[in-house]
Amino acid sequence: MSIIKTKGTVFSMGVGGASAAIAQVISLDLPEVAVETFEADTLDNTDEGIPHKSTGRVEGGSVGGELFLDTAIHTAITGFLATPPSPSDSPQGTGSITFGGGGSMSFYIAGVSLGGTVGLKEGLKGRFTCKLDGTPTYA
């Protein structure tokens, strides 16, 4: 059991079959992977608790993050937006996070969004989100 250090963590996106590290990332939001459930209560249920069941499906969620935006080098993201994969492409996109203290997660990317903030007292910041296709794999 250990607390994993975050220094040295690398976020990468698949470009041309290679996994290319994204520069100037400030923080990452890991996907909230969730088993899909439904309420399974019935009129004759005498228990106080509301029963829920799994549908057997898992929502992969999204990987998000903040970075100091430089569109000259963040072309893996802007390129995805400029030329989105077609639905028949397999995989549509790939990504991974390698934690500085050990361990990693890999995932397919179905879509990407990119926004940002221009503030007087700080550098140009971008905010990106990668919608996962399926669920991540942890290693």
Next chain:
Amino acid sequence: MACAMKCRLLHPTPKAWPARGEFPAGHIIDHRQAPILVQMGAAESADEECAQAVNRTPEQLAAAQRAYTRVRLGIHPHDFEAFDEGRMAGYNQDGSWKPGPNYEEPAEDNAEEESEEESE
């Protein structure tokens, strides 16, 4: 359909998942996204079509390549100077430095501090 273009990887580079392993430095990527790898500083153009599509000055490409050597290893900005000077080459799992070719033992600093304390 966009035509394939070629670039040459500058570093050992992991293959995009789910393929395992990595491409060696010098590996040629023949793909329509090759210019993106060049713009990121991960590769250099390996044919004329790619070089034209990259649309960057030599200075911009040199800066991107210098930066990518740090980015791929997750070097923290506080350690950029030490990395560039070869005093560290990355991080161990506990966050400590992996020694670079010019790494110096911190014991010398302690010795200086001790001698300063003694003189006081």
